[in-house]
Amino acid sequence: MEFPAARLNRLLIVPRLRLFLLLALAALGAASARGQLEFKVRPATEATPEGGNVNILVIQAGEEHFVLQVPKGYGAQVRQGGQSIVFTSQTGSSIITVQLSTNYAGALPKMETLRGLVATNHPAASLVQTSACYTSCGAGLFFDLFQPAAGNLTMRMRDAYVSFAEGSFEFTLSCDVREYDRNRISFAWLLNSFRLQAEPAKKNP
Amino acid sequence: MKTTLLNSRTRQRGWALLIVMSLAATGLLLVASVMNWANENAAVTARNNEYFVTTYAAEAATEKALGSIVQDDQNYGQGWVYTKNASSSYNSLIPTASDSSYWTNYQFSGGTNSGAVLVECLNTNVTNFAGPPYSGLQYIGYYYEIIANAKNLSSMYGITATVGQQIVLGQIPIFQFAIFYNDTLEIDPGAIMNINGTVHCNTNIYIDPSSLLTFSNDVSATGTLNLTENPLDPSSRTTPTPANMYVFNGSAMANVNPLNLPVGTNVSCNTTNSASAVNAILQPPPPGEDPGSTIGTNRLYNQVDLIITISNNNVITVTSGINEGTTVITNNQWASFVSTNGSFYSMRDGIQVDPVDIDVGALRKWSATNKQLRPLLAAAPSRSSATADVQAIYVLDQRFLSNTVIITNYTYTTNTASTTSSNYPGSGTYYPPVTTNTTTTTSSALPTSGTYVPPILSTNVTSTNSTSSPTSGTYMGSVTTNNTTNTSTTYPTAGTYTGTVTTNTTVTTSNIRPAAGTYVGTITTNKTNGVITGYTYNLITGYTSHYTTYTYNLITGYIFNGITGYTFTGITGVTTNTIYTTNYVQYAEQGIVLTNGATLPSNGLSVVTPDPLYIAGNWNVTNNSGQGKTQTYDVSDTLPSAVYADAVTILSPAWNPNSSTNSLTGGSRTATPDTVNAAILTGIIPSNGTYYSGGVENFPRFQENWQGVNLYYNGSMVEMFTSQIANDPWPGTGTVYNPPNRYWAYDTNFNNPSQLPPLTPRVIYINRSRWNSLPPGSTVF
Numbered sequence: 001m002e003f004p005a006a007r008l009n010r011l012l013i014v015p016r017l018r019l020f021l022l023l024a025l026a027a028l029g030a031a032s033a034r035g036q037l038e039f040k041v042r043p044a045t046e047a048t049p050e051g052g053n054v055n056i057l058v059i060q061a062g063e064e065h066f067v068l069q070v071p072k073g074y075g076a077q078v079r080q081g082g083q084s085i086v087f088t089s090q091t092g093s094s095i096i097t098v099q100l101s102t103n104y105a106g107a108l109p110k111m112e113t114l115r116g117l118v119a120t121n122h123p124a125a126s127l128v129q130t131s132a133c134y135t136s137c138g139a140g141l142f143f144d145l146f147q148p149a150a151g152n153l154t155m156r157m158r159d160a161y162v163s164f165a166e167g168s169f170e171f172t173l174s175c176d177v178r179e180y181d182r183n184r185i186s187f188a189w190l191l192n193s194f195r196l197q198a199e200p201a202k203k204n205p
Numbered sequence: 206m207k208t209t210l211l212n213s214r215t216r217q218r219g220w221a222l223l224i225v226m227s228l229a230a231t232g233l234l235l236v237a238s239v240m241n242w243a244n245e246n247a248a249v250t251a252r253n254n255e256y257f258v259t260t261y262a263a264e265a266a267t268e269k270a271l272g273s274i275v276q277d278d279q280n281y282g283q284g285w286v287y288t289k290n291a292s293s294s295y296n297s298l299i300p301t302a303s304d305s306s307y308w309t310n311y312q313f314s315g316g317t318n319s320g321a322v323l324v325e326c327l328n329t330n331v332t333n334f335a336g337p338p339y340s341g342l343q344y345i346g347y348y349y350e351i352i353a354n355a356k357n358l359s360s361m362y363g364i365t366a367t368v369g370q371q372i373v374l375g376q377i378p379i380f381q382f383a384i385f386y387n388d389t390l391e392i393d394p395g396a397i398m399n400i401n402g403t404v405h406c407n408t409n410i411y412i413d414p415s416s417l418l419t420f421s422n423d424v425s426a427t428g429t430l431n432l433t434e435n436p437l438d439p440s441s442r443t444t445p446t447p448a449n450m451y452v453f454n455g456s457a458m459a460n461v462n463p464l465n466l467p468v469g470t471n472v473s474c475n476t477t478n479s480a481s482a483v484n485a486i487l488q489p490p491p492p493g494e495d496p497g498s499t500i501g502t503n504r505l506y507n508q509v510d511l512i513i514t515i516s517n518n519n520v521i522t523v524t525s526g527i528n529e530g531t532t533v534i535t536n537n538q539w540a541s542f543v544s545t546n547g548s549f550y551s552m553r554d555g556i557q558v559d560p561v562d563i564d565v566g567a568l569r570k571w572s573a574t575n576k577q578l579r580p581l582l583a584a585a586p587s588r589s590s591a592t593a594d595v596q597a598i599y600v601l602d603q604r605f606l607s608n609t610v611i612i613t614n615y616t617y618t619t620n621t622a623s624t625t626s627s628n629y630p631g632s633g634t635y636y637p638p639v640t641t642n643t644t645t646t647t648s649s650a651l652p653t654s655g656t657y658v659p660p661i662l663s664t665n666v667t668s669t670n671s672t673s674s675p676t677s678g679t680y681m682g683s684v685t686t687n688n689t690t691n692t693s694t695t696y697p698t699a700g701t702y703t704g705t706v707t708t709n710t711t712v713t714t715s716n717i718r719p720a721a722g723t724y725v726g727t728i729t730t731n732k733t734n735g736v737i738t739g740y741t742y743n744l745i746t747g748y749t750s751h752y753t754t755y756t757y758n759l760i761t762g763y764i765f766n767g768i769t770g771y772t773f774t775g776i777t778g779v780t781t782n783t784i785y786t787t788n789y790v791q792y793a794e795q796g797i798v799l800t801n802g803a804t805l806p807s808n809g810l811s812v813v814t815p816d817p818l819y820i821a822g823n824w825n826v827t828n829n830s831g832q833g834k835t836q837t838y839d840v841s842d843t844l845p846s847a848v849y850a851d852a853v854t855i856l857s858p859a860w861n862p863n864s865s866t867n868s869l870t871g872g873s874r875t876a877t878p879d880t881v882n883a884a885i886l887t888g889i890i891p892s893n894g895t896y897y898s899g900g901v902e903n904f905p906r907f908q909e910n911w912q913g914v915n916l917y918y919n920g921s922m923v924e925m926f927t928s929q930i931a932n933d934p935w936p937g938t939g940t941v942y943n944p945p946n947r948y949w950a951y952d953t954n955f956n957n958p959s960q961l962p963p964l965t966p967r968v969i970y971i972n973r974s975r976w977n978s979l980p981p982g983s984t985v986f
Contacts, residue, residue, distance in 0.1 A: 046939070048937060048938045048939035049395065049912060049938045049939070049943050049944055050394070050395035050396075050415075050902070050938055050944055051937040051938040051939060052440055052441060054937065054939070069939075069940070072439065072895055072896065073895050079629070079655070080654075080655075081655075086629075088638075092637060092638030092639075093637060093638065094637065095637055131557075132557075133555075134550055134552070134866040136868040136869060136870075136940060137868060139866055153636065155636055155637075174637060175637070176637075184555075185555070185933050185934065188554075188555030188933070189555075189936060189937075189940070191555070192552055192555065192936065192940040192941060193939075193940045195868055195870075195940075196868075198870070
């Protein structure tokens with residue numbers, strides 16, 4: 001049996017507490033987002049057994065060095081200031097963005113929390129699916145979104161997050177929904193190839 | 206005597222007449238003979254011509270029946286032709302006016318039967334050896350004889366011509382090929398590879414290895430046989446293939462006839478099996494389909510001993526296969542060998558797999574002792590108590606595993622505007638593509654990265670002469686140094702020289718003290734007995750100076766395509782009248798995982814599924830007596846086995862589903878030596894200009910790091926279609942897998958028809974063996 005006063009107290013305080021926690025979390029996220037990790041990208045090639053030479057990008061993010069394979073049929077453009085890499089398909093119909101941030105260092109938030117943030121970041125889109133996603137340097141989460149666009153077109157997006165010790169990477173695929181199946185493969189390969197470099201690059205003395 | 210004289214003259218005139226008449230008669234006879242000869246000759250020629258034309262008509266009659274037989278054989282197989290012929294369906298196939306009005310002049314018959322040809326099956330199930338390009342392969346043939354008479358009704362001669370043809374409708378077990386591809390065949394291994402069996406492709410073959418590739422037997426292609434890389438292969442290879450990279454020890458032939466499966470679903474495709482038609486043999490029959498129909502008889506579903514079905518709501522049903530699934534195997538029976546509790550991640554397809562696990566060892570034990578299925582199998586046609594073990598199973602996963610999103614009552618208004626911005630738009634704020642606007646810009650400074658579209662169009666320069674050397678980056682080309690040296694008695698004025706001025710002097714002794722400015726250094730006063738006798742000093746004789754200038758092309762500016770902004774379809778707002786709510790469907794892929802298969806049921810085992818299939822660990826390495834070998838080409842202890850699936854992946858004994866998402870090189874996905882002895886019939890994802898198919902060298906798929914690890918595979922590799930479910934292309938090496946040391950060989954057991962895997966499909970091999978012109982009315986050759 002709950003006393004009316006206690007019940008009133010719970011009804012009033014608990015939502016406030018939740019609101020406070022959410023605001024604190026948002027503030028924490030904003031604060032951490034203000035800092036920036038060192039971000040350097042250099043292109044290289046890598047020989048694979050029977051697969052020939054593949055184009056890779058070596059990404060220095062803070063103290064870590066990561067490797068990505070450039071998807072076939074895509075060109076890469078590094079945006080140093082934005083700490084991101086934009087992969088554009090040859091046809092121009094698909095774009096994959098890799099964004100470094102200091103958010104979610106060490107671990108991603110719970111799926112429900114991250115899903116809410118993704119929905120907030122894409123207010124015009126419909127968030128239709130979420131799932132774990134896997135890279136060669138750990139698991140992450142991805143979210144599928146549909147976004148109406150010009151005319152009768154619909155854009156499909158897959159927004160994936162992978163955390164590492166100092167921050168996280170956000171991988172975003174954006175393309176025409178009709179082109180999705182083809183570009184999903186490139187996106188999956190990009191995630192598969194994402195790994196920590198075996199030997200960290202030596203710094204100049 | 207006048208009278209005597211007159212008689213003599215008269216007698217002479219008669220002789221002349223007689224001679225003339227005789228000559229005329231002889232001439233007439235000669236002419237008549239020649240005309241008669243000519244007439245008879247023309248008649249013989251006409252008869253001859255009519256005979257040949259009539260022979261062609263008779264051949265046309267045999268061809269019409271033969272064409273129909275071949276067509277039916279291609280589509281439905283020998284059995285169908287045999288049954289149809291038994292009801293005399295081919296006999297009535299003669300050329301008619303509906304084919305061409307020409308045939309109204311002819312009457313056709315077979316033997317003594319008018320209006321029909323003679324079609325007879327001479328022999329059935331005759332085993333024989335095929336010649337090149339299938340040397341050494343054994344086909345099982347039905348021998349047919351077709352005989353037709355033809356008579357031209359409008360001819361004065363009424364000749365009857367008879368033609369007979371013999372044809373063999375053969376079938377070659379498809380697993381007698383080491384490699385059989387229905388689609389484009391590429392073989393580009395990086396390591397040395399030997400192929401010890403026959404190779405055939407129903408389209409084109411492309412051979413471009415990086416190490417020696419040896420074909421020990423015949424190689425044939427219905428299309429072309431190319432020693433180059435496939436134009437649709439985006440890889441960079443050495444092409445054409447260097448001559449020291451391949452060896453053909455058998456024949457190598459292009460443009461041979463296609464070898465088709467008698468799949469009843471390809472009636473609209475007479476020459477080549479379409480991929481979808483062939484894939485249909487793996488699919489379950491639709492409700493109501495008669496198992497005895499032409500399509501039904503080709504479905505492997507209708508030929509297996511045991512059917513395992515997982516329904517959409519994850520209900521497992523196991524039934525017999527031989528009596529149309531009417532015998533249901535109880536749960537406590539199948540629980541030991543069927544499970545759906547596992548899960549792993551397919552790195553190749555980038556998707557979770559919720560598999561159906563089949564414990565083959567447990568299946569073998571159950572099969573040897575169960576009381577439900579064994580009696581049925583023992584009583585089945587061509588089976589006995591000695592062959593009552595399960596030989597073939599069908600596994601079908603019907604769980605709803607799709608991520609299909611269904612949107613209902615969905616309308617929206619999208620507000621977009623063509624937007625130009627100086628900044629690149631953020632993800633989700635625009636609809637691709639983005640156009641980068643540029644303008645030709647001239648600037649004295651080199652543009653920074655990201656502010657222009659490379660390259661720099663041109664660099665402006667002006668020829669400059671300066672006394673100072675230009676700094677790096679301010680000029681183009683080389684710098685010319687100009688030097689001038691002047692000597693003068695007067696000091697050079699400022700600006701007429703560069704660097705330092707050298708003062709020239711000479712040591713001089715004079716009795717007069719030099720004036721200031723006419724010497725340098727100090728003056729030595731010379732004295733004799735205290736009397737000054739003179740002065741010694743360095744008298745200035747002149748000045749030497751240099752004038753140095755530099756000539757170069759000074760950079761005055763750069764012309765480039767400066768980025769002025771980006772134009773794109775910006776999304777300014779979206780109004781929807783439906784709020785999307787979905788259940789966040791977890792997308793997973795079907796997969797049949799075969800484990801514990803080192804020893805198969807006593808008569809061997811074939812597994813059929815329309816889903817992707819995984820073989821985990823050693824497969825078929827031990828016989829019924831427990832004898833066996835791994836890591837060897839020796840197949841003396843193996844049993845007949847095949848897998849038929851959408852895609853086939855080989856997992857090593859070290860495979861751990863829980864490590865499937867780990868990094869390839871982290872150690873937890875490292876394979877261990879493995880041996881698989883089974884024929885494989887499956888699909889591939891062909892090269893398409895963007896992706897390479899992976900070639901024969903990657904026909905079995907992998908998910909582990911096999912680098913330096915041995916995989917022994919003894920079997921037959923048959924590709925018949927494009928994979929429908931595991932449909933992501935070959936991922937290259939390095940992330941999803943690394944290739945094993947390939948110890949692959951054709952399983953020579955398959956040369957023995959009694960050791961072919963259960964359900965082995967057979968491709969059609971038609972051979973015209975005889976053609977004869979026969980006496981009219983013949984009924985035999």
